[in-house]
Amino acid sequence: MRPSLLRNIKRLATTETAPDGEPYLSLSTKATLRLARSKNRKLKDVELQALESGIIPERYQRNIGTLGIEGQMKLLQSQVAIVGVGGLGGSVLELLARLGIGKIVSIDGDSFVDSNLNRQVLSQMENLGALKVKAARRRVKDINPAIETKVYSEMANEENLPRLIQGSQAVVDGLDNIHTRFAVESACRKMQIPFVHGAVAGFAGQVMTVFPGDKGLESIYGARVFSGLGVETELGNPSMTPTLIATWQASEVVKILLEWGNTLRNKVLVIDLREQFMEIVDLI
Amino acid sequence: MIEVSVKLVSIFAKYQRGRDTSKVTLKEGATVLDLVREFGLPEDHVRIIAVNGKQESLDKVLTQGDSVFLFPPAFGGG
Numbered sequence: 001m002r003p004s005l006l007r008n009i010k011r012l013a014t015t016e017t018a019p020d021g022e023p024y025l026s027l028s029t030k031a032t033l034r035l036a037r038s039k040n041r042k043l044k045d046v047e048l049q050a051l052e053s054g055i056i057p058e059r060y061q062r063n064i065g066t067l068g069i070e071g072q073m074k075l076l077q078s079q080v081a082i083v084g085v086g087g088l089g090g091s092v093l094e095l096l097a098r099l100g101i102g103k104i105v106s107i108d109g110d111s112f113v114d115s116n117l118n119r120q121v122l123s124q125m126e127n128l129g130a131l132k133v134k135a136a137r138r139r140v141k142d143i144n145p146a147i148e149t150k151v152y153s154e155m156a157n158e159e160n161l162p163r164l165i166q167g168s169q170a171v172v173d174g175l176d177n178i179h180t181r182f183a184v185e186s187a188c189r190k191m192q193i194p195f196v197h198g199a200v201a202g203f204a205g206q207v208m209t210v211f212p213g214d215k216g217l218e219s220i221y222g223a224r225v226f227s228g229l230g231v232e233t234e235l236g237n238p239s240m241t242p243t244l245i246a247t248w249q250a251s252e253v254v255k256i257l258l259e260w261g262n263t264l265r266n267k268v269l270v271i272d273l274r275e276q277f278m279e280i281v282d283l284i
Numbered sequence: 285m286i287e288v289s290v291k292l293v294s295i296f297a298k299y300q301r302g303r304d305t306s307k308v309t310l311k312e313g314a315t316v317l318d319l320v321r322e323f324g325l326p327e328d329h330v331r332i333i334a335v336n337g338k339q340e341s342l343d344k345v346l347t348q349g350d351s352v353f354l355f356p357p358a359f360g361g362g
Binding site for chain 2: 084086087088089091119120173174175176177178198199200201202203204205206219220221222230231234235237241242245246268270272274275277279280281282283284
């Protein structure tokens with residue numbers, strides 16, 4: 001608690017009216033930036049101090065009805081790692097940044113190529129050939145500079161994962177291969193971190209949340225090593241499916257962080273947009 | 285004989301070949317594997333199997349009115 005910071009927050013707060021007609025105390029983004037700069041404080045600390053005093057940083061105003069002030073504070077104090085910031089991971093990153101997850105770790109050793117442009121939200125003409133994690137960091141800063149970012153331009157593997165995901169309260173699957181997925185799940189299990197799996201192929205995809213101790217990926221991919229190619233090699237990856245599955249993954253992350261329950265734990269959600277199909281299977 | 289329904293999506297959708305998947309007739313004692321073979325699905329891709337919303341294995345014996353879902357899990361990260 002810094003009395004002078006709080007005093008200044010209160011001085012710059014304004015009374016606004018929420019969409020439901022209720023008045024609330026608001027701190028504009030401009031005021032937040034100004035205070036952080038003049039008091040030499042992190043933006044996130046200014047936002048947390050405001051929230052603690054019941055003053056809502058305006059950028060989170062539309063979160064509060066669902067998340068509550070305490071929930072928003074908890075998200076700002078959380079750390080989430082995204083392994084792979086392509087189609088799924090890039091969209092998850094965008095959603096988590098707007099939600100106000102306090103620290104986002106991006107892990108990906110790839111650079112953007114032409115064939116990413118049809119779906120990967122972080123890819124654009126000007127960053128073709130550039131590292132995906134560099135675009136990830138830039139995107140977060142552009143959306144919400146209060147968020148701390150850590151980026152690793154490395155391919156995740158058994159050796160480096162413990163170092164890369166350390167300190168995260170949830171890890172998101174943005175990967176494109178089974179082997180690394182199992183490695184991430186294994187690292188999460190050892191480090192007692194929940195893991196939110198997602199994968200896409202064509203108009204279809206699946207989501208599952210794995211807590212340490214759960215059977216996890218084996219229950220959907222089987223224990224047998226898969227000899228063939230993934231179905232997406234036939235179906236490709238059009239733009240709608242990654243964002244849909246990413247949305248579900250981001251929602252799972254929020255529920256994990258806020259301990260809301262009702263996650264896809266020991267369940268797999270399967271969606272096929274082309275067939276207008278959705279099913280949740282209870283896993284053994 | 286028993287009658288079951290099966291939902292085929294993703295790459296399995298094309299194996300319907302115009303058949304009515306809401307009414308599939310199988311012999312008494314038929315298993316999920318028999319159903320997989322009935323439609324000629326690539327067996328190695330059949331990884332998620334659900335009968336009436338609960339996960340089951342290929343050797344699960346089906347009964348009249350069962351609702352079966354077979355899915356080839358995606359690998360891709362988009």
